[in-house]
Amino acid sequence: MGTNKNLDFFFNPGSVAIVGASERPGKISRIILESLAKTGFKGSIYPVNPKYDTVAGLKCYPSLSVIGEAIDVAVLALPAENVPEALMGCAGIAKGAIIVSGGFAEVGGKGKELEKAVREISKKEGIRVIGPNCMGIYDAISRLDTFFIPPERIQRPKAGGLSIISQSGSFAITAMDELAAEGIGVARVVSYGNKSDVNEADCLDFLADDEATKAVAIYIESVEEGRKFVEAASRCCAKKPVMAIKVGKAGAGITAAGSHTGAIAGRYEVYRAAFKKAGIIELGGYEEFTVACKAFGMQNEAKGNRVMIITDGGGMGVGIADACFELGLEVPPLTEELKKGLKPMFPPYFSVSNPIDLTGSATDEWYADALEKTMAGDNYDMAIVAALWGPPALTDRLPDMLARKRGFGNKPVIICSPGGVFSRSKLELFRKAGLPVFSSPEAAVRAAAVLAKGAKAKRGRS
Amino acid sequence: MERRGIEKIIKEAMSVGRKTLAEPEAKEILRLSTINVPESRIVKDVTGAIEAAQELGYPVVLKIISPDIPHKSDVGGVALNIRSAAEVEEHWSQMIYSIAENNPVAMIEGFIVEKMAEKGVEVIIGLIRDKQFGPVVMFGTGGVAVELMKDVSFRLAPVTRQEAFEMMGEVKGYPLLTGFRGTHIKDLGAVAETIVKLSVLFDKMEDIKEFEINPLIVYEQGAIAVDARAILE
Structure with a gap:
């Protein structure tokens, strides 16, 4: 392991060298150089390759040592067999290396030996290493971007508070692309691949203290240092919500059949216990992962599990209440006091309860008033607003009015807005207003449940 | 916890190359950890069994002791609710016959005569070591059908009392403990304490690879571990 315990330099590098930089369009190193230029990375960029004088219009250096300056991050985009030598070349010059090349332990045989060499050099020379076989870092704050898929293929999310750490590169980029399309911002995205040095625990240690990160989502295939992971995750969870998906759930019991316990306990049960x-917060699959990222990307965690439902479609309201019940969320009735406060605002024939049905006469103001009245005070922890666009009085102002959250600042508001062409054309308005919007009651309630789980997980620890 | 006594039991078994602890040894470890176990005697033959039964008072349980039989009840190695000397004799010969038929090569080291525990709610508490995450504790309901029903919950060990309560609350069979169809609430505190004690013991005793109490019988007041087994590294 390298000597730098703090990984800050990886995420806020003052200088980046691309070792193996190529003039040839489409080459990984070339895409990374172009991304760095395009996303507006503020630090120095040094292409390194003895074959060229310039690459992508930048001065190219024959070796790292010729640059004559300490480098924060060296990106190694080289054939696997050339990586150990290139990493040796980083000794005493670069604090860390991101090895995006594949062809290591994941292919077995000679690849395993190459990875062993990488580990040894990293340890001996004190160079922190991310990878190999990874995409590296996309950092929306410092604008470092080593994800070597062109932005035309995989859109980069804007800057935000959600950080993602992923063993799988393809999972990381797919999630990023979806978040970008949903208008959700990220802080740091790390694809750490084979974790020859930096692993999920190291990343969690960094993210725990990272002020730009408000919530963390993890994709896990396997964890080797289990207790170190639990320690780092506990420290991070004490400061911000952390959620995880663990894939590869099937698997035999831990022991052949020594005891009942050994026969029942599969790998996944142990991860769940951890x-x-x-x-x-445990996430069940890709769908829940994206739902959770949307929820935590735009809203804070809920302090409890009491949900207020506001809709203009009675049936949708009941459906949401049912889904809440199934996922362990409460839908408490309105207090007499709240009822008294709400009644004068609406026509006398309204039945004011939870869910509140604003009917086909609904207006933007009714929605905003109902939301603000019920969410002020300590009766509810979050709101699900199921805005169906049928009522003629509803306008494009509705999303912004719901998002202003007058009088209940921190409580999450989740939008459920199913429907066809017209309704779908309005989804963007909610996203722009910073409200997570879902096209089915089930997805909206799942988002609410994830936001509430954070509070439960925290209570469980204290 | 009397650590030295527990270590002695484990060392002795390991020194003769044994990979498991016999039931009396596993229960002695529980007793030394202040976990409640039934009063019992170890005997060699039927005469000894009758003497022990009279000393303990009927009803009693008769169980085989054999390192070759991991799940005794599967092969007729457990006889419950024995009420007289004649019944001891009868069950003893049945057991010998049944073992000879089911498991003819099993080495029989002796028999346990144990005071029959009263009926209550049966739960299981087990511990294993995971290569990546270390000690893990399991709580569950379902007695011998536990592997079928899988009504269990897991935590990394050692656990706090609060975690132990959460583990209980997570299984479907939880209402069996809190009062179901007219029964009274059981001693949840005693179960939690057993989970905590066992998880702490297991965390410290690295030579034990797996440990299991099945069942722990839970009453309105107190709980008792009527069977236990341990697998060594």
């Missing part, structure tokens, strides 16, 4: 210990 998540509970740390206070990590």
Whole structure:
């Protein structure tokens, strides 16, 4: 392991060298150089390759040592067999290396030996290493971007508070692309691949203290240093919500059949136990992962599980209440006091309860008033607003009015807005207003449940 | 916890190359950890069994002791609710016959005569070591059908009392403990304490690879571990 315990330099580098930089369009190193230029990375960029004088219009250096300056991050985009030598070349010059090349332990045989060499050099020379076989870092704050898929293919999310750490590169980029399309911002995205040095625990240690990161989502295939992971995750969970998906759930019991316990306990049960210990919110699959990223990308965690439902379609309201019940959320009735406060605002024939049905006469103002009246005070922890666009009085101002959250600043508001062409054309308005919007009651309620789980996980720890 | 006594039991078994602890040894570890176990005697033959039964008072349980039989009840190695000397004799010969038929090569080291525990709610508490995450504790309901029903919950060990309560709350069979169809609430505190004690013990005793109490019988007041087994590294 390298000597720098703090990984800050990886995420806020003053200088980046691309070792193996190529003039040839489409080459990984070339895409990374172009991304760095395009996304507006503020630090120095040094292409390194003895074959060229310039690459992508930048002065190219024959070796790292010729640059004559300490480098924060060296990106190695070279054939696997050339990586150990290039990493040796980083000794005493670069604090860390991101090895995006594949062809290591994941292919077995000679690749395993190459990875062993990488580990040894990293340890001996004190160079922190991310990878190999990874996409590296996309950092929306410092604008470092080593994800070597062109932005035309995979859109980069804007700057925001959600950080993602992923063993799989393809999972990371797909999630990023979806978040970008949903208008959700990210802080740091790390694809750490084979984790020859930096692993999920190291990333969690960094993210725990990272002020730009407000919530963390993790994709896990396997964890080797289990207790170190739990320790780092616990520290991170104490400061911000952390959620995780663990893939590869199937698997035989841990022991052949020595005891009943050994026969029942599969790998996934142990991961789940570890998540509970740390206070990590467990996510069931890709769909829940994206739902959770949307929810935490735009809203704070809920302090409890009491949901207020406001809609203009009675049936949709009941459906949401049912889904809440199934996922363990409460839909408490309105207090007499709240009822008294709400009644004068609406026509006398309204039945004011939870869900509140604003009917086909609904207006933007009714929505905003109902939301603000019910969410002020301590009766509810979050609101699900199921805005169906049928009522003729509803206008494009509605999303902004719901997002202003007058009088209940921190409580999450989730939008459920199913429907066809017209309704879908309005989804963007909610996204722009900073409200997570879902096209089905089930997805909206799942988002609410994830936001509430954070509070539960935290209570479980204290 | 009497650590030295527990270590002695484990060391002795390991020194003769054994990979498991017999039931009396596993229960002695529980007793040394202040976990409640039934009063019992170890005997060699039927005469000894009758003497022990009279000393303990009927009803009693008769169990085989054999390192070759991991799940005793599967092969007729457990006889419950024995009420007289004649019944001891009868069950003893049945057991010998049944073992000879089911598991003819099993080495029989002796028999346990144990005071029969009263009926209550049966739960299981087990511990294993995971290569990546270390000690893990399991709580569950379902007795011998536990592997079928899988009504269990897991935590990394050691656990706090609060975590132990959460583990209980997570299984479907939880209402069996809190009062179901007219029964009274059981001693949840005693279960939680057993989970905590066992998880702490297991965390410290690295030579134990797996440990299981099945069942722990839970009453309105107190709980008792009527069977236990341990697998060594």
